[in-house]
Amino acid sequence: MFGYYTTLAIRGLRSQVALTLLIIAxxxxxxxxxxTTLTVYRxxxxxxxxxxxxxxxxxxxxNFGPAGGMGxxxxxxxxxxxxYTDAIALLQAHAAFRQAAMYATxxxxxxxxxxHRPFDTYxxxxxxxxxxxxxxxxxxxxxxxxxxxxDHARVIVITRDLNDRFFGGANSxxxxxxMNGEDYRIVGVLDRWQPLPRFYDLDASFGRPEDVFLxxxxxxxxxxxxxxxxxxxxGAGWDDMVRGECVWVHFWVELPTDAAAAAYRRFLDSYAxxxxxxxxxxxxxxxxxxxxxxxxxxxxxxxxxxxxxxxVSFSFLFICLLNAAGLMLAKLVGRAPxxxxxxxxxxxxxxxxxxxxxxxxxxxLAGGLLGLILTGLGLSGLHALVSDDVRVLLHLDALDVxxxxxxxxxxxxxxxxxxxxxxxRLQPASQLKTL
Amino acid sequence: MDIxxxxxxxxxxxFGAILICIQMAITLAVLCNAIFVIxxxxxxxxxxxxxxxxxxxxxxxxxxGEPEQDAARTKxxxxxxxxxxxxxxxxxxxxxxxxxxxxxxxxGIHADQRHPTxxxxxxxxxxxxxxxxxLKLVAGxxxxxxxxxxxxxxxxxxxxLQTVVIVSQPLAQALYPHESAVGKPVYLGIPHPATIVGVxxxxxGPYTRAGGYGSSFMGxxxxxxxxxxxxxxxxxxxxxxxxxxxxxxxxxxxxTNADPLRVxxxxxxxxxxxxxSHRDDYAxxxxxxxxxxxxxxxxxxxxxxxxxxxxxxxxxxIGIRRALGGxxxxxxxxxxxxxxxxxxxxxxxxxxxxxxxNLWAVSTFEMARLPYHYLAFGGxxxxxxxxxxxxxxxxxxxxxxxxxxxxxx
Numbered sequence: 001m002f003g004y005y006t007t008l009a010i011r012g013l014r015s016q017v018a019l020t021l022l023i024i025a026x027x028x029x030x031x032x033x034x035x036t037t038l039t040v041y042r043x044x045x046x047x048x049x050x051x052x053x054x055x056x057x058x059x060x061x062x063n064f065g066p067a068g069g070m071g072x073x074x075x076x077x078x079x080x081x082x083x084y085t086d087a088i089a090l091l092q093a094h095a096a097f098r099q100a101a102m103y104a105t106x107x108x109x110x111x112x113x114x115x116h117r118p119f120d121t122y123x124x125x126x127x128x129x130x131x132x133x134x135x136x137x138x139x140x141x142x143x144x145x146x147x148x149x150x151d152h153a154r155v156i157v158i159t160r161d162l163n164d165r166f167f168g169g170a171n172s173x174x175x176x177x178x179m180n181g182e183d184y185r186i187v188g189v190l191d192r193w194q195p196l197p198r199f200y201d202l203d204a205s206f207g208r209p210e211d212v213f214l215x216x217x218x219x220x221x222x223x224x225x226x227x228x229x230x231x232x233x234x235g236a237g238w239d240d241m242v243r244g245e246c247v248w249v250h251f252w253v254e255l256p257t258d259a260a261a262a263a264y265r266r267f268l269d270s271y272a273x274x275x276x277x278x279x280x281x282x283x284x285x286x287x288x289x290x291x292x293x294x295x296x297x298x299x300x301x302x303x304x305x306x307x308x309x310x311x312v313s314f315s316f317l318f319i320c321l322l323n324a325a326g327l328m329l330a331k332l333v334g335r336a337p338x339x340x341x342x343x344x345x346x347x348x349x350x351x352x353x354x355x356x357x358x359x360x361x362x363x364x365l366a367g368g369l370l371g372l373i374l375t376g377l378g379l380s381g382l383h384a385l386v387s388d389d390v391r392v393l394l395h396l397d398a399l400d401v402x403x404x405x406x407x408x409x410x411x412x413x414x415x416x417x418x419x420x421x422x423x424x425r426l427q428p429a430s431q432l433k434t435l
Numbered sequence: 436m437d438i439x440x441x442x443x444x445x446x447x448x449x450f451g452a453i454l455i456c457i458q459m460a461i462t463l464a465v466l467c468n469a470i471f472v473i474x475x476x477x478x479x480x481x482x483x484x485x486x487x488x489x490x491x492x493x494x495x496x497x498x499x500g501e502p503e504q505d506a507a508r509t510k511x512x513x514x515x516x517x518x519x520x521x522x523x524x525x526x527x528x529x530x531x532x533x534x535x536x537x538x539x540x541x542x543g544i545h546a547d548q549r550h551p552t553x554x555x556x557x558x559x560x561x562x563x564x565x566x567x568x569x570l571k572l573v574a575g576x577x578x579x580x581x582x583x584x585x586x587x588x589x590x591x592x593x594x595x596l597q598t599v600v601i602v603s604q605p606l607a608q609a610l611y612p613h614e615s616a617v618g619k620p621v622y623l624g625i626p627h628p629a630t631i632v633g634v635x636x637x638x639x640g641p642y643t644r645a646g647g648y649g650s651s652f653m654g655x656x657x658x659x660x661x662x663x664x665x666x667x668x669x670x671x672x673x674x675x676x677x678x679x680x681x682x683x684x685x686x687x688x689x690x691t692n693a694d695p696l697r698v699x700x701x702x703x704x705x706x707x708x709x710x711x712s713h714r715d716d717y718a719x720x721x722x723x724x725x726x727x728x729x730x731x732x733x734x735x736x737x738x739x740x741x742x743x744x745x746x747x748x749x750x751x752x753i754g755i756r757r758a759l760g761g762x763x764x765x766x767x768x769x770x771x772x773x774x775x776x777x778x779x780x781x782x783x784x785x786x787x788x789x790x791x792x793n794l795w796a797v798s799t800f801e802m803a804r805l806p807y808h809y810l811a812f813g814g815x816x817x818x819x820x821x822x823x824x825x826x827x828x829x830x831x832x833x834x835x836x837x838x839x840x841x842x843x844x
Contacts, residue, residue, distance in 0.1 A: 022740065029733060033726055067549070070540050070624070072648040106667060108499050108698055120497050120698040181500065225667070233624055237587075304646060304800045305719045308472060312723060315465045316730045319458050323737040326454045330744040385718035387711070418450060 002358075009359035012335060019331045023324045024366045027412055030320025031371025035396075035404045036378030037309040042400070043393030044206075044302040048195035052135065053292035057096075057253050057261065059268055060288040061086055063245055064232050065281060071230035074298060078288060079230060079247040080202075084220070086271075087249035091127065095267045096253035097260065098133040101216050102126035103249055104201060105224040109212075110178045111166075121162070123179070123212035124201075125219030131157070131188075133254045134200065139163070141173035141188035148187075149215050157188040157213040177212075180222065184214065196392060197301045199292050201250050203228055205301050206389040265289050317411070324367075325415040332356065332423040343428040356420035357413055364412025368405040372396075375404065441773045444749075451741045455774075456781045459817050462734045463785030464792045467813040469727050471793075471805050476720050479645045480713045482653070484532035485603070485637030487569030487673060488705045490523070492683050493531055494670045495701040496690070506585060506664035508694060515689055516670065517563070521678035522686070524567040527668045528559045530641040531568075533708045534669070537641035539649065542657070543622040544610055553609040555602070555655035556640030557623075559663040565601070565635070567673045573604060575617040575633035583660045593625045598660060601633040605654035623657070643712040646801065679704060731820060738824035742770060746832040753832055754839030763833040770829035771822060778821035782814040789813065 014020075047053050060078045063086065073079055082090070087101040107123040110116075130136070131143035140163075144155045156177065163172050176183045190209075197205045223238050232245035241248065255261040265287070272285040290298055332339075339352055379394045386394075445452045496512070498505050509527050516525040530537030537558070541551030558564070561583045565572060582599050586592060600621060607616035610631075620628035638656040642649025674682040687702055703711075710717075746753070753766055789810060796802040 022736075026733065026737075029729060033729065037722070106497065108497060110499065118499055118696070118698055120700070225665075305715070308796070308800060309719070309722060309726075312465055312469055312726055315461055316726055316733075319461055319730060319737075320733055322454050322458045323733055323740070326451060326737055326741045326744075329450060330740065333744070333748070382718060382722070385714070385721060387714040390715055390718070422450075 005355045005358050006362075008355055009362050012338075012359055016331050016334060019327055019334070020363060023327045023331070023363050023412075024370055026320045026323045026327065027364060027367025027408055028370030028374055030317035030411075031368055031404055031408045032374025032378055034310070034313040034317040034407075035371060035375040035400065036382065037306070037313040038403070039375070039379060039396055039400055040382070040390065040393050041302060041306045041310045043196065043395070044306050045296075046196060047293065048197055048199045048296075049134065049292060052254070053199075055254055055256055056133065056292050057255055057264070057289045058291075058295050059090065059251055059253060059264075060290070061268065061272055061275075062283075062286040063247065063275075063281065065283040065285070067232075069230050069232040069245070069247075073230075076286075076288070078286065080250075080299070081228075081230070081247040082249045082251050083245060083247050084242045084249055087251050089271065090251060090253075093267065093271070096264055097256050098129040098254040099252070100127040100130040100133055101249050101251050102130065102200065103216075103219070103226045104203065104210060105219055105226060107179045107212055107224075108181075109166075110181070112178070121212065122210040123156075123214055123219075123224075124210040125214055125216045125224060127216050129254075130213065130252075133252060134195070136193050137191040139189045139191040140171045141186070144187050144215060149217050152217045152221055153215060154182065154184045154218055155187045155215065156184045157190060158186055159190045159209065159211050160192055162211040163189045179212065179214075180224070182222075194392070197296060199296060200252060202296075202299045202301065204389070205299070206392055261289065321411050321415045324363075324412060325419060328360065328363075328416050329419040329422070332419050336423065336426055339423055340426060340428040340430075343426070349424045353420055353424040356423060357416060360413050360416030360420065361409050363416075364409035365405065367412060368408030371408055372401060372404050375400075438772065438776065441769065441776060445773065445776070448745065451745065452777055455738055455741055456777050456784065458734050458737050459778055459781030459821060460785035460788050462730055462820075463782060463813045463817045464788035465730060466727055466816065467789045467805065467809045468792050468796060468802075469723050470813075471809055472802065473720050473723055475803065476645060476716055479650075480716050480720070482639065483637065484639040485568075485570060485635065486532050486639075486705070488709060490676055490679055491568070491671060491673050491705040492679060492686075493534075493672070493701070493703055493705060493708065494686070494690075494699055495667070496527075496670060497667045497698040497700075499666075499696045499698070502666060505666060506662060509662070509664055509668060511693070512670065512690055513563075515693055516672055516686060519682065519685055519689060521675050521682040523673040523675050524563045525670060525672040526561050526563045526567050527663055527670055528564070529663055529669070530556070530558060531669060531671050531705075532639045532641055533643060533705065533712050534641040535643045535712055539640065539652070540624055542606075542610065542624075544620065546622060546626075546628070548622065553606060553655055554652045555606050555657050556642070556649065556652070558638075558641075558656060558658050559661040560601075560658040561660060561662060564658055564671075565633075567671055568638070569673065570638055571636040572601075573634050573636045574607075574615060575601070575631070577601070577633060578658075578660045583662055585664065586661045595627075596625055597627045598629045599632040600629045600660070601635060601658040602631055603638040603654060603656040604634050604636050606656065607631070607634045609655065621657075623659075629659075645716060731816075735820055735824040738774065738821060739828060742774065742825050742828035743831070746770070746828050746835075749832075750835055750839060753835040754837055757835060757837035758840035766833040766835070767829045770825055770832055774821045774825035774829075775818070778818045781821075782817055785817060786810050786814060 062078055063083055064079060091099055091101055103125055105123050105125055106120055108118050108120045110118045128144050128146045128149050139160055143157060148155050172186050172189060175186050177186060194208060198207050226248045229241060229246050229248040255264050268287040268289060272287050275281050276285060383391060383394055498508060513525055513527060516522055537556055539554060539556045541554050543552050562578045562580050565577050584598060610616055610621060611619055616631045616634055619631050621631055622628050640649050640653050640656055672686060683702060690699055793805040797804060
């Protein structure tokens, strides 16, 4: 039966080529516009580390108190980074399964080879746990150890890109690299790794990971500059930034179970309480522990622009579908004599209904395919327009393709229900007379 | 014109009329809000910084090696740059308008104020900054060379520091709304107040994200007379009119040859910086505008389609009416009026939808309230769109020959 309906449907579509093409165009344009914006939206709303996002947490402590500090704060008034004091205290407490403090810093890499000009890049000063906690893949070597952290060992892990650039892709583990005038030993080379959004430091939400990773202890010892810092009072030199109430350390912990997370929350509260008792805080300092997904929401990683565009383009898709519904009505009315003959020959209303919906589904599928082509065009157009930060999000994945096709078919079928129902209700006699 | 028969006909074709009505209403709602967003974003993209953008370029410089030498090396660079043919003036700083980020802080007018009076962007400057940026001094004076300080970033330094500052006019007004700010104190978060010696008409903060951090205090800027000497600084250079491209090339070569132990990058004309920093804003506006235009086209085509369908359906009735003495104009007017009725309903419904949409956007996107004249404009657009779209099918209807009535009745 299905085969027969399909044959009939295709024959039906071919008999009204112009109308059919118009419906396909209406569905296609709507799908094209909405899928283009949805791709960007889905890229921004993606889970960067799906298998662990519920287990990785970001602690926050209200060290500025009710008066607040300088610079931006979250909508709950909390700072997203910690002071050096708090970061060190949390690191030393070892209250989590894994923990890492981190910040981004500028580095100048020089080479003995006179052919290489000095070039500056970004490094991430962090703890040994960073790599295991974020499941970072290694091409060569391994991460440094917690022992290296405490020994202030001058070791680094570099990205595959940097390894390609400096060592032509060869295994560079054990080799030295000169950064800021000092030699560092390479212990590991990362494989391709680009979590999007770059959840661990949202100062560049869709930026690339830094080229170099080095121990936090070493970076602080060498007074390597940090980019973003907020202070309670106008800051001065390095010592004030490190000892004073200045937040600049990103901090992540891994808590494998809900019980561990609950225990860590209690630990944070007791830590804040301790700080109040010792006289550092004159207020009951709030603490927060957010996991990756909550953290991305808190930071509004999905931009207002993307949300506006998705809203507008889905409204547009709706308009396109209303249009398609109108066109289908016109089409089916044109087919009324046909349908009446089939009814008179014994086809049931259900059969007519099923066949018309199948036809709508086929049109929807064609519209979806056209929509995908238009999405491809839309994305390549955007590619030329947007900044690098948004460009990394412009990839159509298999799920996008599936969404486009299913959405197009379902939407077209829904749009076709009423016209189809009206057609199936036709009295065959009324039409047959006019033939 | 008698609308009774039109309403009667519409009642028999509810589905189509409702389809068109909803389409037009949603189009109206999306159009009004989208145009509002586009206008606001365009204003953000084009907002003036107060700086002589066409003649300025900037460079990011990072010193390699002895940090103690940074100040002296920067001083040498600036002397070389100012001596270069085609350069009007130059200075070194932490940031500049359109850079995308910089330093900012809370300000007050009394010591130990609980709540700050204003927030402002801080630019480190010297006595050449005003001339380099091309700022317009509206009150007071420029810094003198002796007022420019070599900061040490040690706690004792800030504890004793007494300095002068130049502020932008919006900040001057925020601090001292009823009197001239010149000669008045401003607390920058350090123990001693700074004294305002000058007010410039306009100097925007360095932030570029619409609605992002800094966008609420874009007009508030403070120029602090510090010779900024850290490893990473930016040079801001103003070329003599028409000589920018040549000066950009020469300046790079000059600095690299004079002292190769540095990384000199991001050498950009300020007009390019403006374009680059608003790339995503342009893309956003363009996509939004494109969707709106296609949406108008699709809605218009939908009207053409359904009206044509009605015309086909009613050919015989049209023929009869023509045979009974109805003129072509009557037929044309019939379909135009029918569309007008639907469009009026759509406009009423659409206006409500527009306001609802906007209120929702206000609460979720922190969008501004839509001014009511947008509704008038949007409504007029929709009515006109309907009339234009209905014209072609209506014209075809008016061409139905009266003789049709005599056939196959």
